[in-house]
Every structure is written in C-alpha cells, then in structure tokens.
Amino acid sequence: MKVYSTVQENPPKFRGDELNKRKHSSFGMKLHTLVWGECYLILFLVFFLALLQGAFLKLNLVLLLVLAWATFRPPREVVLVAFASGLILDLALGRPLGLFALVFLLASYLLLLYRRRFDSLHPLFLPLFVFLTAYLLFLFDQRHWFGGSCLVLALLALGVRYLLVFLIGRVDQSQIKLR
Amino acid sequence: MRKVFPLFLLLFFLSLFLFLFDFFGWIEGMRGFVQKPFLFLERPIYSIFQSSRSIVGEFVDRTESQRIIELQTQLRQLAVDQNQLVTCLEENERMRKLLGTPLPPDWQFKMSRVIGLNEKLRIDLGSKAGVEEGMMVVSENIYIGRVNSIGEDYNLVQLPTDLNSKIPVVVKKPGGTGIQARGLLVGQLGENLLLDRVLQDEDVRQGDLVVTSGEEGYLPDLVIGQIKEVKEKTAEVYQQAIVTSLIDYSSLRLVFVIFP
Numbered sequence: 001m002k003v004y005s006t007v008q009e010n011p012p013k014f015r016g017d018e019l020n021k022r023k024h025s026s027f028g029m030k031l032h033t034l035v036w037g038e039c040y041l042i043l044f045l046v047f048f049l050a051l052l053q054g055a056f057l058k059l060n061l062v063l064l065l066v067l068a069w070a071t072f073r074p075p076r077e078v079v080l081v082a083f084a085s086g087l088i089l090d091l092a093l094g095r096p097l098g099l100f101a102l103v104f105l106l107a108s109y110l111l112l113l114y115r116r117r118f119d120s121l122h123p124l125f126l127p128l129f130v131f132l133t134a135y136l137l138f139l140f141d142q143r144h145w146f147g148g149s150c151l152v153l154a155l156l157a158l159g160v161r162y163l164l165v166f167l168i169g170r171v172d173q174s175q176i177k178l179r
Numbered sequence: 180m181r182k183v184f185p186l187f188l189l190l191f192f193l194s195l196f197l198f199l200f201d202f203f204g205w206i207e208g209m210r211g212f213v214q215k216p217f218l219f220l221e222r223p224i225y226s227i228f229q230s231s232r233s234i235v236g237e238f239v240d241r242t243e244s245q246r247i248i249e250l251q252t253q254l255r256q257l258a259v260d261q262n263q264l265v266t267c268l269e270e271n272e273r274m275r276k277l278l279g280t281p282l283p284p285d286w287q288f289k290m291s292r293v294i295g296l297n298e299k300l301r302i303d304l305g306s307k308a309g310v311e312e313g314m315m316v317v318s319e320n321i322y323i324g325r326v327n328s329i330g331e332d333y334n335l336v337q338l339p340t341d342l343n344s345k346i347p348v349v350v351k352k353p354g355g356t357g358i359q360a361r362g363l364l365v366g367q368l369g370e371n372l373l374l375d376r377v378l379q380d381e382d383v384r385q386g387d388l389v390v391t392s393g394e395e396g397y398l399p400d401l402v403i404g405q406i407k408e409v410k411e412k413t414a415e416v417y418q419q420a421i422v423t424s425l426i427d428y429s430s431l432r433l434v435f436v437i438f439p
Binding site for chain 2: 050051052054056057076083086092094096097099102105106113141
C-alpha cells in the first residue's frame with residue numbers, strides 16, 4: 001500500500017514499484033488503477049458502516065472514515081472516495097441523493113488544502129476537522145446548537161489518528177528494511 | 180492539488196445535479212432501484228440489533244427488566260384505554276348535542292415494518308403504497324410520528340423526540356373529561372420531550388396525559404406521552420413540563436400508517 005505523508009510527498013522508487021508498473025502495463029489496467037487504485041477496501045468498509053448507520057447507528061462513522069482516509073492518501077483517490085462514500089451514505093440513510101456526497105467532497109477538499117500547510121498527523125488535525133464537519137452537518141440537519149455526538153466523533157477521531165500513526169509507522173519501517 | 184481540482188469540480192457539480200434532480204423527484208425510479216439492496220440488508224441488521232439488545236438486557240438483569248417491561252406495557256395500555264374512554268365519553272356527549280351532523284370518516288390503517296432508526300424512523304411503506312407526506316404513524320394507538328420524506332419503498336418518520344418536531348397538543352387528566360391545558364410539544368435531546376407554551380393559569384400536573392390536539396394537520400386524540408415533571412417558573416408567561424414518551428421507539432418492529 002502506498003503511503004504519502006506530508007513530509008515525504010514523492011516516495012522513493014523501489015524495485016517492487018517497477019515490477020508493479022510492468023504488471024499493470026495494459027491500458028485497461030492502467031485506467032483501472034488510475035481511477036480506483038486501492039479504494040476497494042475503504043469502499044467496502046464505508047458500505048458496511050453506512051448499512052449500520054441506516055439501521056441503528058447514530059454516529060456518522062462514514063464521515064470519520066472518509067476524513068481519516070483523506071489525511072494520508074493521494075488527492076485524486078481522496079476526492080473519488082469522498083464522492084462515492086457520500087452517495088453510498090445517501091442511499092443507506094434515505095437522504096436526498098448527492099447531499100452527503102457534496103458535504104464529503106467539500107470537507108475532504110478543504111482537508112487536502114490544509115494538509116499541504118500543516119502536519120496532517122498532528123493530534124488535533126483530524127479531530128478538529130471531524131468535529132467541525134460533523135457539527136456543521138448537525139446544525140444544518142437538527143438546527144440545534146448542542147451536538148454531543150460530534151464531540152464523541154472527535155474523540156474517536158483522536159483514537160483513529162493514533163492508530164493511523166501506528167500503522168503508517170509500521171509501513172515506513174518495512175520500506176526502510178526493503179531498501 | 181492543481182491536477183485534482185478539475186476532478187473535484189466535476190464531482191461537485193455531479194453531486195449538485197443529483198441533489199437537485201432527486202429534490203424535484205426526476206430520478207425517483209432509478210433511486211428506488213439502486214436503493215433496494217440497501218433496504219434489503221438494513222432490515223435484518225435492524226432486527227439483529229434489536230434482538231441482541233434484548234438478549235443483553237435479559238442477561239444483565241432478567242427478572243427486574245422483565246418486570247419493568249411488563250409494568251410499562253400495563254401502564255401504556257391503561258393510558259391508552261383511559262384516553263379512549265374519555266374520548267368516547269366526550270364524543271357521546273357531543274353526538275347527543277349534535278344529532279344529525281356528519282362524523283369524520285373512519286381511519287384506515289396500513290401495517291409497516293421498521294427498517295431502521297437513526298434521527299428518524301424508517302419504515303417500509305413508500306409512495307408505491309400510497310403514503311403521502313404528513314401522514315401519521317401509530318402503534319397501539321400511541322402517536323409515533325409524522326411522515327417526513329418519502330421514497331418509492333420507504334419513508335422517513337419524524338419522531339416527537341426530533342429536535343425539529345413541534346406538535347400542538349392538549350393535556351388531559353387520566354380518567355377525567357375535558358381539556359386541562361393547551362401547549363406545544365417540542366423535541367429534546369435525549370428521550371424526554373418538552374411541553375411548552377402552557378399558560379400559567381392552566382392546571383398541569385404530574386401523570387397527566389399529553390394528546391394531539393388535531394391542529395396543524397395532526398389527527399386528534401392520539402396519545403403521545405405522560406407528564407413527568409412540571410417546571411414551576413411563576414415569573415414566565417408560559418409554564419413548561421417534561422413529558423416522557425409512552426413507548427420506547429427503539430423497540431418498535433411494526434407500526435401502522437393512518438390513511439385518513
């Protein structure tokens with residue numbers, strides 16, 4: 001899995017990357033990797049969480065997942081995943097089609113812009129983004145100022161951030177070993 | 180980032196068009212088709228959630244929780260019976276006075292299954308079954324909510340606990356006749372509701388029943404809850420009260436849509 005962090009924008013080329021390039025040389029495969037790359041995993045997770053949200057879950061975990069994904073993945077993938085996840089959530093919750101897609105797109109694009117200026121793995125970065133987006137959604141939907149669920153979501157985002165740091169650290173270590 | 184901006188714009192406008200098309204109902208058929216697998220999967224997930232919740236509840240405290248459930252059911256039944264009795268008495272009296280005037284047509288009920296519960300309740304009757312926005316949903320003659328938005332095979336029901344919900348209600352004494360007070364039932368965070376806009380000189384007490392008044396498109400005499408606590412603030416123009424709902428919305432499996 002390729003990992004792009006703010007510190008290392010252009011990852012070093014390994015022999016494994018070249019082998020992968022040869023393997024995916026046909027046009028269809030190229031197009032396929034260009035559009036969907038490694039999004040299957042996240043979209044499967046989004047689908048599962050959206051079903052849970054549609055059935056009983058009150059926390060917007062799909063939003064958390066999309067924004068967490070946006071902190072360390074390539075921009076093209078982030079935008080595509082945000083759009084697809086929004087549509088899936090719209091269908092699962094029975095909301096107007098495109099509503100969550102719009103919200104997720106805007107939130108993830110803003111996050112991408114800020115990711116260039118700040119360290120996206122800073123402990124406050126993801127929780128703050130998740131809280132603000134969830135709170136704006138809550139205000140728009142419920143027209144009420146107190147959003148306790150947004151705070152819970154922000155705390156969860158903090159946990160996710162530590163998990164991300166742990167996982168990304170492991171991937172980096174394995175790359176160093178390969179080199 | 181420059182490279183991704185055109186893609187972002189494309190997807191942004193695509194979402195916007197989809198939203199507008201769906202808002203005006205131009206893609207209802209396509210949406211219904213795509214949504215079928217979601218509805219198909221959400222229903223069993225919701226029933227699994229409900230059964231696992233009840234299993235956990237039983238495991239925690241079997242005898243006590245069982246007793247509480249039984250008592251709650253009895254209380255609910257009593258409240259409904261009392262309200263029906265009072266309504267019947269009143270109707271009887273009115274009929275004696277107004278012999279010859281036409282009575283409202285009988286309500287028809289359509290049974291519906293609950294698919295999911297988020298901020299709103301999702302049930303499996305939609306525009307195909309003739310459900311329209313504003314219709315009432317009940318269970319055991321207790322008011323559950325009002326149809327808020329409709330799809331082909333589902334609709335979203337706005338519960339009284341929804342923060343945007345404002346229901347004109349009347350307060351009745353259990354077993355008594357006549358109206359004690361008039362007010363507005365407002366949704367609150369959590370499970371309780373707030374009875375607002377009750378005049379200070381009106382007599383509202385703990386245990387009184389809160390029933391729909393029949394104004395603003397709501398059908399009359401549907402029980403919503405019982406007054407738990409009266410907030411006494413003599414300096415205010417209106418008095419307020421905390422109302423508890425007579426039904427646990429998360430335990431609902433079947434509800435009835437009223438076709439008036």
